[in-house]
Amino acid sequence: xxxxxxxxxxxxxxxxxxxxxxxxxxxxxxxxxxxxxxxxxxxxxxxxxxxxxxxxxxxxxxxxxxxxxxxxxxxxxxxxxxxxxxxxxxxxxxxxxxxxxxxxxxxxxxxxxxxxxxxxxxxxxxxxxxxxxxxxxxxxxxxxxxxxxxxxxxxxxxxxxxxxxxxxxxxxxxxxxxxxxxxxxxxxxxxxxxxxxxxxxxxxxxxxx
Amino acid sequence: xxxxxxxxxxxxxxxxxxxxxxxxxxxxxxxxxxxxxxxxxxxxxxxxxxxxxxxxxxxxxxxxxxxxxxxxxxxxxxxxxxxxxxxxxxxxxxxxxxxxxxxxxxxxxxxxxxxxxxxxxxxxxxxxxxxxxxxxxxxxxxxxxxxxxxxxxxxxxxxxxxxxxxxxxxxxxxxxxxxxxxxxxxxxxxxxxxxxxxxxxxxxxxxxxxxxxxxxxxxxxxxxxxxxxxxxxxxxxxxxxxxxxxxxxxxxxxxxxxxxxxxxxxxxxxxxxxxxxxxxxxxxxxxxxxxxxxxxxxxxxxxxxxxxxxxxxxxxxxxxxxxxxxxxxxxxxxxxxxxxxxxxxxxxxxxxxxxxxxxxxx
Numbered sequence: 001x002x003x004x005x006x007x008x009x010x011x012x013x014x015x016x017x018x019x020x021x022x023x024x025x026x027x028x029x030x031x032x033x034x035x036x037x038x039x040x041x042x043x044x045x046x047x048x049x050x051x052x053x054x055x056x057x058x059x060x061x062x063x064x065x066x067x068x069x070x071x072x073x074x075x076x077x078x079x080x081x082x083x084x085x086x087x088x089x090x091x092x093x094x095x096x097x098x099x100x101x102x103x104x105x106x107x108x109x110x111x112x113x114x115x116x117x118x119x120x121x122x123x124x125x126x127x128x129x130x131x132x133x134x135x136x137x138x139x140x141x142x143x144x145x146x147x148x149x150x151x152x153x154x155x156x157x158x159x160x161x162x163x164x165x166x167x168x169x170x171x172x173x174x175x176x177x178x179x180x181x182x183x184x185x186x187x188x189x190x191x192x193x194x195x196x197x198x199x200x201x202x203x204x205x206x207x208x209x
Numbered sequence: 210x211x212x213x214x215x216x217x218x219x220x221x222x223x224x225x226x227x228x229x230x231x232x233x234x235x236x237x238x239x240x241x242x243x244x245x246x247x248x249x250x251x252x253x254x255x256x257x258x259x260x261x262x263x264x265x266x267x268x269x270x271x272x273x274x275x276x277x278x279x280x281x282x283x284x285x286x287x288x289x290x291x292x293x294x295x296x297x298x299x300x301x302x303x304x305x306x307x308x309x310x311x312x313x314x315x316x317x318x319x320x321x322x323x324x325x326x327x328x329x330x331x332x333x334x335x336x337x338x339x340x341x342x343x344x345x346x347x348x349x350x351x352x353x354x355x356x357x358x359x360x361x362x363x364x365x366x367x368x369x370x371x372x373x374x375x376x377x378x379x380x381x382x383x384x385x386x387x388x389x390x391x392x393x394x395x396x397x398x399x400x401x402x403x404x405x406x407x408x409x410x411x412x413x414x415x416x417x418x419x420x421x422x423x424x425x426x427x428x429x430x431x432x433x434x435x436x437x438x439x440x441x442x443x444x445x446x447x448x449x450x451x452x453x454x455x456x457x458x459x460x461x462x463x464x465x466x467x468x469x470x471x472x473x474x475x476x477x478x479x480x481x482x483x484x485x486x487x488x489x490x491x492x493x494x495x496x497x498x499x500x501x502x503x504x505x506x507x508x509x510x511x512x513x514x515x516x517x518x519x520x521x522x523x524x525x526x527x528x529x530x531x532x533x534x535x536x537x538x539x540x541x542x543x544x545x546x547x548x549x550x551x552x553x554x555x556x557x558x559x560x561x562x563x564x565x566x567x568x569x570x571x
Contacts, residue, residue, distance in 0.1 A: 044447070049447055049450060065447055067443075067444035067448065069442065069443070071439075071442070071444045071445045071447070071448035073213065073217055073439060075220035076216060076217060076220070083212075083213065084213035130448075131448075134451075
């Protein structure tokens with residue numbers, strides 16, 4: 001569970017004031033907003049990387065963060081990258097990625113390939129796998145569908161559904177409508193403010209405001 | 210994470226080897242043939258300033274000094290300022306306004322004929338940059354020239370007074386004697402003729418250049434290593450933090466990995482130098498480690514500050530070259546303007562070069 005109350009944050013060009021968000025277990029929260037509106041800054045605050053100016057961020061559980069840029073080492077294979085971030089050995093990792101939650105990402109199919117030779121979709125799936133190996137309760141995803149092909153998008157969206165159904169909480173910052181259809185709440189960030197988008201409201205309209 | 214970095218190093222080494230092959234060959238050529246370029250033409254010497262005290266107010270002193278100043282090789286390389294007292298010599302040399310001074314004692318000329326062989330006093334600054342033996346050679350030559358010149362003139366005057374020889378005849382004889390004597394003195398010291406350059410000096414130069422170019426190669430490996438770092442990427446650091454790594458741990462792991470690669474680079478350089486008959490002390494492989502650690506820490510720091518690999522590579526190249534050049538690592542300070550000689554004690558790279566030189570050749 002995540003509870004953000006009266007959060008004010010200043011980071012680079014982004015300014016967030018008086019942000020209030022509550023996310024329960026099994027919920028997916030969408031963060032919508034134009035470039036520079038503070039979506040990534042907010043995710044960083046939830047992850048505990050940026051300290052809030054005022055207000056409070058209460059996080060109950062382990063956080064996993066899938067950053068916009070993949071934190072992978074290009075020269076190494078997929079399995080080497082997973083082993084770098086995980087304390088598990090090769091066999092345990094292969095077992096872990098075969099379970100129902102992670103197998104949706106189909107990482108096993110390309111795990112021995114060097115990251116340099118992977119497509120964008122493979123890299124993103126590998127990055128997500130490396131995060132979920134640590135069994136997070138709360139998953140933060142920053143633009144997870146950016147520049148991906150349709151099959152990769154479908155796999156990632158279905159992974160989010162699986163993660164939610166397992167009781168996990170997901171925060172996803174995106175511009176993509178595909179993902180918002182799977183969100184329980186959508187927050188719209190604009191000029192430093194964070195407002196809950198009413199159910200049924202058009203995302204395009206919100207972005208045109 | 211360190212295990213992953215070890216694997217990564219193996220994948221990175223081919224790039225390091227390519228770098229070494231390209232830059233290392235160029236550096237080896239410079240070290241091997243550098244002395245041939247530097248000593249090829251005596252005009253490549255920059256002029257040095259000397260101060261000279263001659264006792265008394267005798268015309269002979271003026272003529273002697275004038276004779277020395279007009280010798281072609283001296284004219285090109287040495288500016289001689291005459292001063293009125295030995296104290297002034299100490300003061301000017303002490304202030305760094307002259308590289309050395311000569312104090313001719315009272316009765317110096319007479320001692321030439323009596324066999325007493327008085328010694329001229331030589332004062333030079335402990336700059337540590339102008340090779341000591343070169344200064345000694347230069348000043349010894351000058352004092353010899355002064356003594357010879359003055360002796361010839363004095364002898365000429367005595368001939369005029371004692372033999373009744375005319376001044377015209379005396380001048381003709383003096384010209385011949387002085388030319389031959391001066392040629393003799395110059396030939397004996399062999400300072401200004403590049404082809405007869407003291408072998409020790411050439412050898413010292415080669416040693417110093419080997420040390421400094423080895424360091425330069427290690428420094429310039431930033432061109433390759435700038436692309437190795439991941440800790441300067443925000444996404445990577447975010448991931449590392451959430452996996453329980455502190456920023457300083459990532460920094461140290463990366464600096465350690467670069468140190469290891471740099472050490473491998475140095476071992477290859479060590480073997481290559483042995484193959485071309487430049488023998489280094491075996492203990493170099495141990496004593497070079499602090500230098501490598503220092504370089505890798507500085508490089509990692511620069512990478513974390515500037516973030517973008519291309520910016521790091523070019524900034525590293527520019528700054529590294531500037532620091533190394535001003536420390537006399539790319540070209541000996543003796544061939545550079547006086548500013549660099551005076552500034553060198555404030556350049557830490559000078560001390561690193563000296564340390565490496567000591568470590569490599571003892």
